Amino acid sequence: MTQMTEKDCSISVITLVKLAKEKIMTKNFIKICLLLSLVGQTYAKREIVKISNLNIATNKDGGTTLGKLSWTDFNVDFGGNIISANNQGEPLNGSFSIxxxxxxxxxxxxxxxxxxxxxxxxxxxxxxHLKDAQVNFDKDEMSFETPSLKIGTNNTTVSAKSLKGSCDPKGDPSTDIDIVCLSNGDLKAQQAQLINDTINILTNSFKAYITPATIAIDASKNVFSSNGADTLVAKLKADCSNGIRTRFNIEDFISGCLKESHIALDGFSQIKEVPKLQLENKELANLQDxxxxxxxxxxxxxxxxxRIRVLFLVNLKVSGEIEHLPEDEILKLKISKAYIAGIPAKTLTLSILQTFLEEDSIQIKGDTIYIAL
Structure with missing residues (x-):
């Protein structure tokens, strides 16, 4: 076996073109260049990469990650010199271990x-899984576009349809695209979904705007699923302080949000039946309220x-302290004050919150709410 490094894929464009003309370059060399683009990209003045039907599947065997790689079409533009590889629609395959x-x-x-x-x-x-993905790299912009994306890691699956992203590398084309986009990036998707052991959220018209200071999200027709009940929230807007400094880390993200954040949800309705709060055999509140x-x-x-309807429309105000327990992967909210229509009503407020919130991932004990992450 020949040992190949990133330097081997950094051959000048002139040499690559010459090799191609002499038919020395094969699809196997293109495979190596594709894999290098995933683990440590080599950049020219302008690099455009288009990958179709890229699949990576891995499984864990002890301390080793074993993976398989396949794609059907691969195109690279090195400063205007285009290199393509395909197998007439049939998958090209490789394997790797970590x-x-x-x-x-x-x-x-x-x-x-x-x-x-x-x-x-x-x-x-x-x-x-990526379908017809196109990724563009240069010192002025990193952008990507794909009709569909599905990623699974650590029991969490993220998927998106018609995903587009544009990120600013601040003049450095060699920076990893995920690090760049988590510092200066705009993301848009026709539909996005997050699923793990405790959360199932489906959003439409998803938009995210990221700067070194702030992460902002805007989405519509959001469906929150839990315990067989689906809740539709017409509008969701949120922004948090950006605590992420390199690659995504849940603790850094939560730390930024706990420093400062603003969340707004509007337009609640039920898709499937949800429990209703009862008081003396009379319905007190339901989701549409x-x-x-x-x-x-x-x-x-x-x-x-x-603002909720409890026999009539009233304002609900709640305040307290929020704490992240990373060892237990829990958010802890301790309620200190609660008012309904300006009147202290902590017990009634907790009863209302318990009706709408309590499920497998959210538990209310006394005046404290525990949310599993």
Missing amino acids: NDQKFNAKLSFATYKTELSVDNPLITLDHL IKYVKVDINENRFFLLS
Whole structure:
């Protein structure tokens, strides 16, 4: 087996074109270049990569991650010089393994080895599917577009339809695209969904705007599913302080949101039957009675304002402290004050919240709400 490194794929454009004309370059060499584009990209003045039907499937065997790679079409534009590889619509295949951050790949006649950083997303990747994905790299912009995306990692699956992203590398084309986009990026999707053991959220017209200071989200027709009940929220807007400094880390993200964030939900309705709060055998409130919910967080203190119908429309105000327990993967909200129509009503407020919130991932004990992440 021939050992190939990133330097081998950094051959000048002139040499690549010459090799292609002499028919020395094969689809196997293209396979190596594609794999290198995933684990440690080599950049020219302008690089455009188009990958069709890319699939990565991995499984864990002890401390080793084993993976398979396939795609049907691959195009690269190195400063206007285009290189293409396909197999008449049939998949091109490869395999790789990751152990102690060491990446080893086999692609036909060659092998490739490199060492990954401890936070490289390839290490925890379970599966990935991209369809007709196009990724563009240069010093002024990193952008990507795909009709469909599905990624699974750490028991969490994220999927999107008609996903587009545009990110600003601030003049450095060699920076990893995920790090760039989590600092300066705009994302849009016709539909996006997040599913794990505790959350199932489907959003439409999803938009995210990211700067070094703020992460902002805007979405419509949001469906929250839990315990067989589907709740539709017509509008969702949220913004948090951006606590992420490199690659995505849930603790950094939550830390930023607990420093300062604003969340607004408007237009509640039920798709499937949900429980209703009863008081002396009379219906007190149901989901349609919630007109809106707004939450402000500042330095781990939260303030919730809502307008609900409890026999008649009244304002609901709740305040308290919020704490992240990373070891238990829990958010802890301790309610200190609660008012309905300006009247202290902590017990009644907790009863209403328990009706709408309590499920497998959200538990209310006394005056404290526990949310599993």
